[in-house]
Structures are given as structure tokens and as C-alpha cells.
Amino acid sequence: MRIKDEIAYRILRRFSPPASWLTRLTPSSAPASSKLAAYFGDHIWPELAGRTVIDFGCGRGADALEIARRGARRVIGVDVRTEALAVAARAAEQAGLADRCTFVTAVNEPADCVLCIDAFEHFADPASILRLWATMLRPGGKAFVSFGPTWLHPLGGHGFSVFPWAHLLFTEDALLRWRSDYCDDGARRFHEVAGGLNGITIRRFEALVRQSPFRLASFEAVPIRAARWLHNRLTREFLTSMVRCELVMERTGSHQPEAQAREAVESLACARGQCFVTRGLMGGTGF
Numbered sequence: 001m002r003i004k005d006e007i008a009y010r011i012l013r014r015f016s017p018p019a020s021w022l023t024r025l026t027p028s029s030a031p032a033s034s035k036l037a038a039y040f041g042d043h044i045w046p047e048l049a050g051r052t053v054i055d056f057g058c059g060r061g062a063d064a065l066e067i068a069r070r071g072a073r074r075v076i077g078v079d080v081r082t083e084a085l086a087v088a089a090r091a092a093e094q095a096g097l098a099d100r101c102t103f104v105t106a107v108n109e110p111a112d113c114v115l116c117i118d119a120f121e122h123f124a125d126p127a128s129i130l131r132l133w134a135t136m137l138r139p140g141g142k143a144f145v146s147f148g149p150t151w152l153h154p155l156g157g158h159g160f161s162v163f164p165w166a167h168l169l170f171t172e173d174a175l176l177r178w179r180s181d182y183c184d185d186g187a188r189r190f191h192e193v194a195g196g197l198n199g200i201t202i203r204r205f206e207a208l209v210r211q212s213p214f215r216l217a218s219f220e221a222v223p224i225r226a227a228r229w230l231h232n233r234l235t236r237e238f239l240t241s242m243v244r245c246e247l248v249m250e251r252t253g254s255h256q257p258e259a260q261a262r263e264a265v266e267s268l269a270c271a272r273g274q275c276f277v278t279r280g281l282m283g284g285t286g287f
């Protein structure tokens with residue numbers, strides 16, 4: 001049962017908003033530290049060395065820079081937030097990596113790997129994103145994906161989880177009204193907030209992969225440490241801190257014919273901001 005809008009809003013006003021709602025990104029913000037080795041282990045580096053890697057949903061580019069430092073031939077950071085891309089590009093210049101790292105809203109060159117860290121739960125249309133990746137990869141290409149917490153985790157609502165499962169207890173209307181006291185971007189739905197929030201569960205992710213051009217080569221639902229003894233097939237939606245997996249192309253010859261690619265790409269255009277990525281892929285002008 002959900003708490004009614006007005007009452008919910010009054011309760012929510014008693015909570016402090018998350019810092020991310022109050023902090024504005026500026027081109028001088030420093031990128032946060034890279035999470036790659038912690039999430040995937042050191043065996044990720046040989047997978048990426050000498051390759052062209054797309055860091056999809058790169059944010060401020062900490063992982064992209066780390067990949068370049070560890071020997072990737074070329075790294076393309078993709079994001080819909082141009083202010084984050086500006087931070088990333090500046091950091092690449094300062095680190096002397098600008099010749100190997102670019103940060104863009106659109107990609108028009110094939111890659112060997114897609115890497116997607118802590119972003120999949122933010123895509124407005126995740127099914128289209130999987131199809132998009134398939135158009136970006138060379139045959140034999142792989143995607144390394146990690147994301148979480150997923151929607152039914154106690155903190156699955158990210159900033160909206162002011163206490164465990166608050167994002168499920170309060171209505172979306174009340175939560176967005178509360179957020180609008182601090183953020184003036186006009187978002188009225190979870191998927192409209194900056195960076196988006198798509199409410200993905202583990203089950204839905206698995207279904208999306210089954211319907212996509214990819215298959216799971218490896219998959220792990222990493223338990224919340226304190227609750228690892230309770231973690232099993234029945235409880236995993238509630239007690240998984242992070243999903244990490246490796247996706248490989250289901251069919252060989254990953255580059256889809258242009259018409260198919262266009263279909264994948266156009267279905268993205270409805271989602272706010274995502275058209276930046278998609279138009280560029282089809283050779284458009286980005287904005």
C-alpha cells in the first residue's frame with residue numbers, strides 16, 4: 001500500500017535531500033575515482049588493452065581515463081550530459097590522454113568492447129540501448145555491464161530512497177514533488193530526472209538480454225554483504241547490491257544492416273536526451 005500524495009509529501013519534507021540534488025556539476029569538477037577493478041577484478045585490463053572501448057554512460061570519465069592508462073588503444077566516452085563530458089574531456093587533457101580519449105554524445109566508429117558502469121538503471125529505454133550497442137560493436141565484440149542497486153533493493157530508488165524502500169512506499173508524484181523543491185529541471189517522472197531512473201529489476205534485465213542481440217556469457221548478482229547468507233534465487237531482487245555480467249553477441253556479424261540499425265536508433269529518440277546519442281550515430285548533427 002502506498003502513502004497518499006499530500007501526506008507523503010509532508011513526510012518527505014522532513015528529510016534532507018541527497019547531496020547530488022544540491023550540487024551542480026561545473027567544468028572544473030574533478031572526476032570521481034575509477035571503479036573498474038573493484039567491480040570486475042584485474043582480469044578486465046587484458047580484455048581492454050589494445051582495443052577500442054566505448055564507455056557508455058561515462059559520466060565524468062574516471063573509468064574511461066583509467067582504461068586509457070591501462071593500455072586501451074582508444075576510449076570513447078558516451079553520455080547524454082554534456083556538462084559531464086566537458087569535465088571528462090578536461091581531465092583527459094590534464095592527464096595527457098586526450099589523444100586516446102574522446103567524450104561525445106554520439107559514436108560513429110566501430111568498437112571492440114562496450115563498458116557500462118553504474119548506468120544501466122538510468123537508461124530511459126534500456127532495450128534500445130542494448131540494440132544500439134550491437135550496432136556499435138565489431139563482430140566478436142563484448143559488453144561488460146555492471147549496475148545497481150536494482151529497483152527492489154532497499155536503496156533501489158537512489159536519491160528517492162530516503163529510508164529503505166521509501167521509493168516503493170511513497171507515490172512517484174509525491175517523491176517528484178519533493179524533489180522539485182530542490183531541482184528545477186521540471187522532472188515529473190522517475191525517468192525524467194537528470195540521468196534517469198528506469199526501475200529495472202534483475203528479472204527484467206535478464207528478459208531484456210534474452211530479447212536483445214546479446215547473450216549472457218557470465219552473470220553475477222552480488223549480494224549485499226551483510227545479507228549474503230539470505231541471498232538466493234527467491235530473495236535476490238531485494239538483497240542484490242550489484243549485477244555484473246559480460247554480454248557477447250548472439251549472432252555473428254554484429255554490424256546490423258543500416259535499416260535495422262536505424263530502427264534500433266530511432267526507437268531511442270523518444271527518450272529525453274537520448275536523441276543526442278542516436279542522431280549522431282546515424283550521422284546527424286547531434287543537437
Ligand SMILES: C[S@@+](CC[C@H](N)C(=O)[O-])C[C@H]1O[C@@H](n2cnc3c(N)ncnc32)[C@H](O)[C@@H]1O
Nearest residue numbers: 057058059079080081117118119122123195274
Ligand atoms: C550514475 S552515472 C554513472 C557514470 C559513470 N559510468 C560512473 O560510474 O561514474 C550514470 C550515467 O549514465 C548517463 N546516461 C543516462 N542515460 C543515458 C543514455 N541514454 N545514453 C548515454 N548515457 C546515459 C547519465 O548521464 C550518467 O552520467
